[in-house]
């Protein structure tokens with residue numbers, strides 16, 4: 001009994017060390033020397049053909065890493081027995097191009113060095129590459145993550161912020177992911193790219209029986225609000241109706257975060273520095289390493305998948 005208890009105590013105490021990532025910029029330099037070049041090539045080709053890939057992949061990365069760390073759990077397809085993370089309601093709008101990009105990179109990399117490069121490293125590497133490709137900062141990426149053995153729709157709820165949450169709630173969510181308010185503001189700067197479906201922010205621009213002539217939401221430029229109302233006028237009929245993303249967040253930030261928002265809006269260098277640092281912290285936190293997790297052969301299936 002006693003030794004058994006001790007063993008559990010030992011495992012419990014060493015868990016933080018097991019979980020602590022041993023990541024490195026040249027993790028694959030010997031085992032898959034072409035990895036970087038292959039990734040950059042495929043990312044470039046894809047972004048040229050489908051320019052929305054950058055925003056889509058950045059969001060896919062965010063949704064993956066927010067739920068139990070960057071472990072490619074978002075990429076696993078549901079089976080008849082188990083509904084996985086990517087089929088959680090909030091993932092419905094994650095774009096196919098982002099999933100397609102990861103599949104393409106994985107396929108190419110598997111041909112060169114089978115069973116070596118994890119899907120989670122591919123998603124992180126592709127995201128960081130795309131961010132600088134679309135004019136964001138260079139981010140120093142490290143590799144060595146392993147892929148999850150679990151992907152469960154039920155683990156998503158409450159871990160991702162929604163536009164209708166209070167700022168307090170959103171801050172709590174980011175704090176549970178180990179991020180400060182300032183880091184959160186820097187990361188949400190991601191919304192300078194990409195799109196948002198009208199239904200996501202409609203409640204902010206159309207208040208009760210409201211029309212284009214009524215007052216704009218607090219903190220939002222009135223002309224801008226009017227434009228958005230026009231753009232989204234038919235959103236209930238057309239689910240796909242979208243507007244540029246830069247819209248709902250600026251008005252949403254209240255005075256708890258305003259200082260940081262103003263700082264980053266005024267000074268791009270400060271924003272890029274903070275964004276790059278926060279991305280590194282976020283993408284390295286809580287990841288699975290050697291002893292936990294797998295290198296999945298297919299990003300959408302566990303290796304023991306039997307069909």
Ligand code: HEM
Pocket residue numbers: 052054055056057058059062093094095161162163170187188190191193194195196197198200245
């Ligand atoms: C305050 C917390 C956040 C909320 C409430 C939020 C919410 C949203 C919503 C509702 C959309 C629109 C989705 C759609 O209609 O298709 C969106 C898009 C996006 N979000 Fe966030 N988000 C948050 C934080 C972040 C963070 C931290 C990142 C990145 C690290 C991020 C990256 C993106 C990107 C890149 C898009 C555009 C996706 C595309 O165009 O395909 N978001 N977000």
Ligand SMILES: *[C@@H]1O[C@H](CO)[C@@H](O)[C@H](O)[C@H]1NC(C)=O
Pocket residue numbers: 162164165
């Ligand atoms: C926020 O929106 C989600 C769907 O996007 C909805 O399920 C939830 O009830 C809403 N919460 C509040 C407090 O309005």
Ligand SMILES: *[C@@H]1O[C@H](CO)[C@@H](O)[C@H](O)[C@H]1NC(C)=O
Pocket residue numbers: 230231232233234
């Ligand atoms: C909305 O629908 C009306 C009537 O079908 C149409 O005249 C109008 O052009 C549409 N507006 C937009 C922005 O699609």
Ligand SMILES: *[C@@H]1O[C@H](CO)[C@@H](O)[C@H](O)[C@H]1NC(C)=O
Pocket residue numbers: 255256
């Ligand atoms: C934040 O807003 C509250 C209520 O609107 C106000 O009392 C407070 O002074 C504000 N704080 C700052 C730092 O602006």
Ligand SMILES: *[C@@H]1O[C@H](CO)[C@@H](O)[C@H](O)[C@H]1NC(C)=O
Pocket residue numbers: 267268269270273
């Ligand atoms: C902008 O931010 C950078 C980095 O924090 C800083 O070195 C620089 O002095 C800032 N520039 C201005 C005009 O405040």
Ligand SMILES: CC(=O)N[C@H]1CO[C@H](CO)[C@@H](O)[C@@H]1O
Pocket residue numbers: 086087088089091092093094095096099
């Ligand atoms: C890209 C992707 O896999 N999206 C899925 C998100 O969830 C819905 C169901 O909730 C699926 O239909 C989508 O295919």
